[in-house]
Amino acid sequence: MATTNKLRSSPSLIFLSLALLFHFYLCKGDLLLNYYSESCPNAEDIIRQEVTDLYNKHGNTAVSWVRNLFHDCMVKSCDASLLLETVNGIESEQASERSFGMRNFKYVSTIKEALEKECPLTVSCADIVALSARDGIVMLGGQRIEMKTGRRDSKESYANFVEESLPNHNDSITLVLSRFQSIGLDVEGIVALLGAHSVGRTHCTNLVQRLYPTVDPTLDPQYAEYLKGRCPTPNPDPKAVLYARNDRETPMILDNMYYKNLLSHKGLLIVDQQLASDPTTYPYVKKFATDNGYFQDQFAKAVLLLSENNPLTRDDGEIRKDCRYVNSI
Numbered sequence: 382m383a384t385t386n387k388l389r390s391s392p393s394l395i396f397l398s399l400a401l402l403f404h405f406y407l408c409k410g411d412l413l414l415n416y417y418s419e420s421c422p423n424a425e426d427i428i429r430q431e432v433t434d435l436y437n438k439h440g441n442t443a444v445s446w447v448r449n450l451f452h453d454c455m456v457k458s459c460d461a462s463l464l465l466e467t468v469n470g471i472e473s474e475q476a477s478e479r480s481f482g483m484r485n486f487k488y489v490s491t492i493k494e495a496l497e498k499e500c501p502l503t504v505s506c507a508d509i510v511a512l513s514a515r516d517g518i519v520m521l522g523g524q525r526i527e528m529k530t531g532r533r534d535s536k537e538s539y540a541n542f543v544e545e546s547l548p549n550h551n552d553s554i555t556l557v558l559s560r561f562q563s564i565g566l567d568v569e570g571i572v573a574l575l576g577a578h579s580v581g582r583t584h585c586t587n588l589v590q591r592l593y594p595t596v597d598p599t600l601d602p603q604y605a606e607y608l609k610g611r612c613p614t615p616n617p618d619p620k621a622v623l624y625a626r627n628d629r630e631t632p633m634i635l636d637n638m639y640y641k642n643l644l645s646h647k648g649l650l651i652v653d654q655q656l657a658s659d660p661t662t663y664p665y666v667k668k669f670a671t672d673n674g675y676f677q678d679q680f681a682k683a684v685l686l687l688s689e690n691n692p693l694t695r696d697d698g699e700i701r702k703d704c705r706y707v708n709s710i
């Protein structure tokens with residue numbers, strides 16, 4: 382007891398803990414607002430312009446940028462590892478079953494090319510993932526989120542890590558919560574983040590389990606009929622473009638309709654519907670369903686936290702020239 386007390390008050394220990402605290406503070410601080418202000422002053426404007434042009438041509442690109450943030454940042458870090466393609470010993474994370482249905486990767490190259498033209502080898506693909514999600518959210522009617530930049534790109538893909546990082550569509554609420562808690566989100570933030578399912582689509586393979594052989598009793602019967610109409614067979618060809626809108630009412634608007642749907646038993650995936658039945662998440666579903674402004678604030682906070690998960694900075698990683706490949710190839 383006496384030794385512990387002596388240790389606790391020892392000046393060198395205090396110094397060590399302060400140094401450690403400072404170290405962690407600095408590591409976080411490696412991301413900066415306007416990181417490219419000197420090296421590529423127009424970087425953020427270029428990304429916003431490209432995201433806007435792409436949205437006007439292919440509206441669903443904005444939706445893809447939001448999903449990309451989740452799939453990139455949850456797997457180890459926001460490091461654009463998601464964007465690497467299978468080549469020379471690299472196995473793409475995109476090939477994982479969890480990435481099923483992801484689209485529009487080719488348009489990341491459109492954004493990257495515009496940046497390379499203005500400032501070669503300067504703006505990371507990881508920052509493109511973050512800022513395109515930020516700008517995509519605005520296109521979809523969400524808040525503008527102030528995001529720091531300065532992320533660097535991984536030199537490897539973490540395909541083997543995808544399934545243990547990203548929950549599946551039918552995982553338990555306990556597992557879903559623990560996955561997100563491991564990156565520092567609290568329950569309210571997790572419920573808010575899942576509000577991203579207010580936009581986009583889901584393929585029938587992810588739904589049929591709730592429709593056949595018997596209809597999931599937590600599904601509204603009329604809604605189940607609609608879904609059966611969209612997905613008429615229990616074993617759909619995964620490649621068939623059979624899908625349902627995540628939110629039938631406002632499919633391309635990021636809003637709190639998702640939570641209203643959950644309360645009326647019209648959640649699309651099992652992970653969605655569980656938010657309304659679990660006692661720890663239900664209060665937030667109710668709160669967000671009644672207050673879109675409050676939802677938007679909590680969504681923005683959660684997206685920001687996700688976007689800052691464990692970034693590579695300083696000498697870690699690299700700035701890729703082509704987001705699909707590491708530079709050394």
Ligand code: HEM
Nearest residue numbers: 444447448451482548549550574577581582583584587652
């Ligand atoms: C428990 C966590 C989650 C699970 C299990 C999950 C699962 C899924 C599944 C199965 C789809 C449908 C894919 C398809 O069939 O095409 C989907 C779509 C989508 N997810 Fe998630 N998701 C989760 C969390 C998130 C989060 C946190 C975000 C973003 C912040 C997100 C954004 C999206 C978007 C935008 C789509 C629509 C994509 C499109 O239309 O192309 N998801 N998700």
Ligand SMILES: *[C@@H]1O[C@H](CO)[C@@H](O)[C@H](O)[C@H]1NC(C)=O
Nearest residue numbers: 549550551552553586587590
């Ligand atoms: C979850 O869905 C997958 C297919 O997407 C299936 O293989 C698995 O058995 C399902 N798990 C549970 C617990 O139902």
